[in-house]
Amino acid sequence: MKVLDRKLLREARGHLGMLLAVGGIIVVGVTCLVTMVSAYINLADAKQLYYSQCRMADFSVELRKAPLAELKPLEEMPEVAKLRPRIQHAVTVDLPGMIEPIIGQVYSLPDRRRPVINDIVIREGSYFTARRDNEVIVNEKFAEAHRLRPGQWIRMLLNNQQQELFIVGTAISSEFVYLIGPGAIVPDDRRFGVFYMKRTYAEEVFDFEGSANQVLGRLSAAAGGDPREVLRRAEEMLAPYGVFTTTPLEDQLSNKFLTQEIQGLETFAVVTPCIFLAVAALVLNVLLARLAQQQRIVVGTLKALGYGDLQIFWHFLKFGLIVGVAGGLLGCGLGWWLARLLTDLYSRFYQFPELPSRPYWGVFAIGMLVSTGCAALGSFRGSRAVLRLHPAEAMRPSPPRRGGAILIERVGWLWRSLGSGWRMVLRNATRSRLRTAACVFAAAMGACVLINAFMMQLSIDELIDFQFHRIMRSDVDLTFNDERGRDALDEAVRLPGVDRAEPTLNVACTFINGWRRKKGAVTGLIRDAVLTVPRDAAGRRLRIPARGLVMSRQLADALGVGRGSLVGFEPVKGQKRLRYVPVVEISDSYLGTAVYADIKYLSRLVYEEYAVSGVQLAVQRDPASRGALYRALKNLPAVQTVAARADMIENLETVLETQSIFILLLVLFAGIVFFGSILNASLVSLAERQREVATLRVLGYGPWRVGGLLFRESMITTILGTLLGMPLGYLLMLATAEAYASDLFRMPIVAAPELWILTMVTAIIFGLITHLFVQRSINKMDWLDALKIQE
C-alpha cells in the first residue's frame, strides 16, 4: 500500500465518528434509492407479466342485462379485438362460526377451461369439472382467511336462495390484484370474497340465460390504446340495456390502486434519495474543507516534495470515496433487504401469482454511482480551496478570518442585551457561512422528512375521525338487492339490538354539465339524518335541502359546478329522463364522491313513490346484541350487503400498523440527517477553534459551559432549518396528496398544531442527543495541548 494511502486510512480512523455520521446519511440515501427502485421494478414487472398472463381487459361495461347477440355490433368495431360478456352478482356467504356477515362478488367463467379475458390463475385444486354444476372457485386470500380447501362445501345466498357450492379450487386474477369490497379502501380478506362459477350455472341461478350484465374487452391496435371512443359507442349501442358504468382500464379499481402505488414509488425513488444525498454532499463538503484546511501544511509539504495537484487531489478525493463506497455498499445491501421487506408487505395487499424481490445489479450500480458521485462532489468542493494554493502559501499560516460587525450588531439595543457567549455564537454562525448553510439545509430536509412521517400518522387518524366518526356514523349499513318501500325500514327497526334506523336510497346516475359527464350516484337521506352527516371542509354539518343536492367538492370540481348551479341528473333506473337539479351545498370528504339529497325528493324524482334501497343502523355495541343482529340478518333474503363501520375502522388500522414501520423508519432517517449534520458541524467548529476553546478553559470556563456555546450554535441552525423545512414538508405533502387524489380516496392534509410541535420537539431532541456526543469530545479534549498548537 502506498504511504499516502496509509495516511488516509489512519486519518479516516481518526475521524471515524464524523465519517460514520456522513456515511450514515449516504447509507440512508442509497437505501431509499435501492429500496424504492427495486420495489418499483418488482411491482411493475409483476404487474406487466400478470396482466399479459391473464389477458387483462382494457375496458369494461356494466349494464343491467343485455342479450349476448346484441353485443355483436360492438365486437365488430375495428377498435375492439375481443369481447367477453359475463355475469356478475353480489352474494352473501354463510360460513359456520362466522357471526359477521360476509359479502362477495360472483363472476361467471366458461364451463370448460379456455383462455379468456380477465382469466384466473389456479392456486390450489382445479378448474371446474364435468361432475357437478354447482362448482365454485374461491379467491385465494379469502380461502386462506377461512381455511377453505378444495373438496369443501360453502353456502351462499344466490338470488335470494340458499345454495350449497362445491369448492374445486382457489384462484387469483389480474383484475383483483388489489381486492377491496364495495365502499372499502383497504382489502378485507375475511369479509369480502370473489367467487367464480360456471356460466351455465350462473345463467340458471341468476336468471341470465343467453345474456350478461358485464362486458369485458380488449382493444385492437386500431384504438391506439385509447378506449374512450369504444366506450362512448358502447354506451350508445347498449343504452337500451341499462348501462350503469363504463370503465377504462385506467379507472379499474384494482389497476388504479396498483398503478398509483407504482407511480408513487417511481416519484419517491427520485425525490427522497436526492434529499439525503444532497445533505450528505454538503456535510462532506464541510468536513473535507476542514480536513484540507487542517492539512494546509501537509499539502504544502507534499507539493514541495514534488507531489502534483492531481495526486494530492486524488488523495483527498479518496477520503470522500471511502465514505461514498462504504456508504454505497451498505446502502445497497440495506436497500435490497428493505426492498424485500417492502415487496413482502406489498404482497399482503396486492395479490400476484408471484411477487419476487430480485437483486437488480443495475440498481446497485446506480446506487454506487450516485453515492460515490455525491461523495466525490462533496470532497472536491471541500478540498478545492486548499489545493489551489501555492505550496509556499499553503505552508504559511492561514490569514486570520475576516472580522468586522455582523448584521445583527447593527441593532444596537439587541446586541447590547446579549452576553458575550451569545455574541460569540452569533458571530460564528454568521461567519462560517457554508457550515451554517449546510446545517440549516440539513435540518430543513430532516424536518421535511419528519413532517412527512408525522403527517402519515395524523392523516390516517384524521381520515378515521372525519369519515367514520363525523360523516358516517352508523354502526351497520344494509343494502337491499332491490328498491323497497317504507316497510323495509319498519322491518329494520325491529331487528334485535337496533337503537335507530334511517332509510337510504342509492340511485346510480350520470351527472351532466355541458360537455362534462360523470357517472356517479345520489344517496337519499332523511333530512334530519344523524347516521350520515354531510359536512364541509371546516367540519360543519350541512343540512339536507328539501330540494336539490349536496355534492362532494371532488365531483363538483370535476363537473365544473358550484353552489347554486344546476346540474343534469340522468338516473339509470326508474324514470331515466334527464332533469336539471340545483346544487345547494358542497360537501367535503376523503372517501368517494358522495352526493346527497332528501330521500323523499329523490324518490319523487326517480320512482314517484317513497323508495328505500338500504338502511343504516345504530346498534347496541355489546357482542351479544351484535351476534343476535348478525344472525337475524343472515336470514333476511332481501339484504344484499352488510357493512359494519367497526370492521372498516379495524381494516384501516391494520394498514396503519404496517405503515408504522415506515413512519418509524422515516423518523430514524430524519434522525440520521440531523445527527450527521450537527455532529459534523460541531466537531469541525470545535477543531477550528481549539485555541479559542483552550483559552476559554484557561479563563475558567468549564467543559459544559464551552459545550453550551457549541450547543447554542447548533440549536440556532437546527431550529432555523426546522422552521424552514416544516412548510417545505407541508408543501411536499400537499403535492403528494394532490398527486394521489382520486375519486375513491383523498389523503387528508393535517396542519394541526401537534404536527408542528411534534416536528420541532423531535428536531430539538435529535439536536440534544447529538450534542451529548459533541460534549464528550469537549470533555476529552486536551486543552493544554491545544494551547501549544501553532497554526
Add this chain to the structure above:
Amino acid sequence: MCSTAALGRATRFLKLTMTVTSDQPRRILLRLQNVDKTFQMGEVKVEALRDVSLEVFAGEFLVMVGPSGSGKTTILNLVGGLDSVTSGRVWFEDREITAFSAAELTRYRRDTVGFVFQFYNLVPNLTALENVMVSTELSREPMDVIEALRLVDMNDRKDHFPSQLSGGEQQRVAIARAMAKNPTLLLCDEPTGALDFATGKRVLRILVDLKQQLGRTVILITHNAAIAQVADRVVRLRSGQIVELHDNPQPLPPEDVVW
C-alpha cells in the same frame, strides 16, 4: 560519527564518485535576475523582495543570513518552485523556472529539489519510515529508505510517529526525507531554528556531509549569523534586498561553531 560512516555507505550505494575541488571553474546552478516579490496580506501589500539578483554554484554550501522579514524564505520558496515571482526571472541551469507550467514546477520539485523546513513539516499520521517513503515513492532513483534513515541516525526510531520524536529527531527525519530522493539541490529553511545547540550542530554536520561527500548543493537560510561560518559563501539580506555577498574560503566544521 555514526552518520559519517553511514554517509560513506550511502556513497558506495549510490556509486557516486563526485569530488569538488576549488580550482575547477564554478558552474552556475541557479540564477535569480531582478526578482521582485510582493505579498498581499489582507489589505496590506508587503514587498518581500526588491530587485534581487543572485547566482548559486553547483556543489556549494550557501548560507543566507538576515533578520526575520528580510526575504530569506521567499528566495528559498522561489528557487524551490514553491512560489511565483511578481517580476524578474529565475533559472535552474539553463531552464527558466519562472516560465514553468504548474506541471513542470511539480516535476522540478519532485526531481531536483529537497526541502528541509524549520518546523520539519512531517506528516503527523505517518511514521518516520513512512514519512521518508512519501518522498521516495515519487522519485525515479531514490535511495534506500532505511539507508536514508541510517544516514541521519534515525534507523532505530523508524516506526515512531512524529509526535513520539523530539524536535531534533523530527528534523533528522525531515532531512532524510529531503535527500532520500537524491535531489541536486537541498533547500533548508532554518533547519536548526527550533533545535537546541547540540542537536542543531548535529543537524548541521549532516548537511555539511551531504555537500562534501555527496556533492549536493545546499542553500541554508538562518537568522543565526554564527551558522554562516560553515558556508562556502554567505549572503546577507535586509528588507528584501541583498546587502552583502562574500566568499568564506575557510569554512569551519560545524562542531567548532558556537552560538
